[in-house]
Amino acid sequence: MALLIVNEERHDKSLTLEFSGRVDESSALPSLTQCESLVELVLDLKNLTSMNSMGIKAWVLWIKQVPKHLRIIYRRCPAFLVSQMKVFLGFLPPGARIESFYVPYFCPACKAITAIPYDNTPQTALEDSITCPKCQQAAEIDIIKSDFLP
């Protein structure tokens, strides 16, 4: 089912848009009117489940319409977007930043994928492996680190 739900929360000069569900060609991305008094736009993607190529196209066009005076912050980017980091090129207009993200870890023993949250800071170091929460074996990082953190 193609369904996207966007919750808006406004705190003073910051607007947070919380996305749930999937983004595709039929998704209604929120209109960005009445942004004059805002300084910050936070895009919380924790509950985004998928985005197809048409959805990515729509998203890139949408993000281009964000008024230039707004600081764009991507919060809690899901693992599926992190693992296709290259799509982020169009995602990140100049000045936008990824504040936090999830990194997928794959467990060869039980095939479980575990998403671990990280803050995006200069000090952030991604673990190469974690203990699988399902079977306690070692789960390996499932992205190419150098593609992500320089």
Ligand SMILES: [Zn+2]
């Ligand atoms: Zn496991």
